[in-house]
Amino acid sequence: MAIKNITVLGSGIMGHGIAQVSAMAGYKVNLRDIDQKFLNKAMQKIKWSLEKLTEKSKITKMDAEKYINNITPTVDLKTATKEADLIIEAVPEDFNLKKKVYGELEGLSSENTIFASNTSTLPISELSSLTSRPQKFIGIHFFNPPQLMKLVEVIPGIGTDEIVTKELTAFVKSLNKQPVICKKDVSGFIVNRIFIPLVHEALYSLDRDHVSMEIIDSAVKYKLDFPMGIFELADYTGLDVIYKASFEMNLRDKNVLRMHPSVKVLFDKNELGQKTGKGFYTYQGENYERINLTPEKASQYDISSILGVAANNASWLLENEVCTKADLDTALKLGMGMKTEIFELVSKNGTEKLVRHLLELEKCEGDFYKPNDYLRSIV
Numbered sequence: 001m002a003i004k005n006i007t008v009l010g011s012g013i014m015g016h017g018i019a020q021v022s023a024m025a026g027y028k029v030n031l032r033d034i035d036q037k038f039l040n041k042a043m044q045k046i047k048w049s050l051e052k053l054t055e056k057s058k059i060t061k062m063d064a065e066k067y068i069n070n071i072t073p074t075v076d077l078k079t080a081t082k083e084a085d086l087i088i089e090a091v092p093e094d095f096n097l098k099k100k101v102y103g104e105l106e107g108l109s110s111e112n113t114i115f116a117s118n119t120s121t122l123p124i125s126e127l128s129s130l131t132s133r134p135q136k137f138i139g140i141h142f143f144n145p146p147q148l149m150k151l152v153e154v155i156p157g158i159g160t161d162e163i164v165t166k167e168l169t170a171f172v173k174s175l176n177k178q179p180v181i182c183k184k185d186v187s188g189f190i191v192n193r194i195f196i197p198l199v200h201e202a203l204y205s206l207d208r209d210h211v212s213m214e215i216i217d218s219a220v221k222y223k224l225d226f227p228m229g230i231f232e233l234a235d236y237t238g239l240d241v242i243y244k245a246s247f248e249m250n251l252r253d254k255n256v257l258r259m260h261p262s263v264k265v266l267f268d269k270n271e272l273g274q275k276t277g278k279g280f281y282t283y284q285g286e287n288y289e290r291i292n293l294t295p296e297k298a299s300q301y302d303i304s305s306i307l308g309v310a311a312n313n314a315s316w317l318l319e320n321e322v323c324t325k326a327d328l329d330t331a332l333k334l335g336m337g338m339k340t341e342i343f344e345l346v347s348k349n350g351t352e353k354l355v356r357h358l359l360e361l362e363k364c365e366g367d368f369y370k371p372n373d374y375l376r377s378i379v
């Protein structure tokens, strides 16, 4: 089926960006929200973004007008979904709300319409069972901001037709994005399964090793080739996003992360990172600020625990055939900005040493650290 008409449900952080990139790829987009004021704000943001692209000569004024005309904002669900070939749902991450939204869609769109959820953490198969079309239901996980982030995880549920996965993958490519297939509907999919547990592990490292956050972050940046430190990245992402994702992931799979209480403490205190001026670090103004991380500070810290947890989860994904190694590397590069492939880092740091370190942690702090069989097999 050729996808021409898209409906995006929810015009917030993700929805307006998804609408914009779809419109820029030539699709006709109905953008739906529950109140006109949200749609006005979303259209304003899209116009601002297109103006920036015009100023930078990336697109012409005529292009910008054409893209805007490709988007119809509406609060009317029936009008929004009537002609949709693909409905992308980007309403807040709340299972009961999503359940209500999928309930409202029943009977409104053609039986051929594909439903795709942009959920970060909810199980695709469970969401699909809320509809009468699990075979035409799929996860399409864009990263924030969708206008800039190249990566999109495509996640078929248990009942998703293979052809739907192919169509959605082709759709993602048509947006000039890079799809990776998360072949199994696992907690955290690919990127969050690696990233979120590291925030908790960095906190345990702090407790265990009595060093400063800057020292751990410097080691993450300079020894693991991350674009920034892990506490810094958590502050940038938002402690609300991290806490909610951790909670949902932990609910589905107890082995994926070792919950550290400080994440909830910060969330409860509304210390959410950059956006509230305080999270792990304190920030001065509204502008984005970088923490002073240096190679010298990095040299003071052995990064084995953090790399070990990342490598263990990466190994789990490969062992369970959730994704190919090529897709894992692409996802970590484009989703987390990792400049070096994870198993290259493992090998550089000494695989045997890393496994020994994990065995030691397993002995002292429990099963969570048990080295994965795949990781042991590459020693």
Ligand SMILES: NC(=O)c1ccc[n+]([C@@H]2O[C@H](COP(=O)([O-])OP(=O)(O)OC[C@H]3O[C@@H](n4cnc5c(N)ncnc54)[C@H](O)[C@@H]3O)[C@@H](O)[C@H]2O)c1
Binding pocket: 009, 010, 011, 012, 013, 014, 015, 032, 033, 034, 035, 038, 089, 090, 091, 092, 093, 094, 097, 101, 118, 119, 120, 121, 141, 142, 143, 144, 241
């Ligand atoms: N923010 C991120 O970094 C990020 C990244 C990847 C995926 N996601 C996922 O994307 C989804 C949306 O997140 P967000 O950050 O854009 O949320 P958001 O709160 O910024 O936006 C959600 C929008 O949905 C609207 N909405 C509420 N009920 C609705 C309904 N019944 N019909 C249509 N619209 C409705 C809200 O008014 C709001 O404008 C979530 O599932 C989230 O997990 C978020």
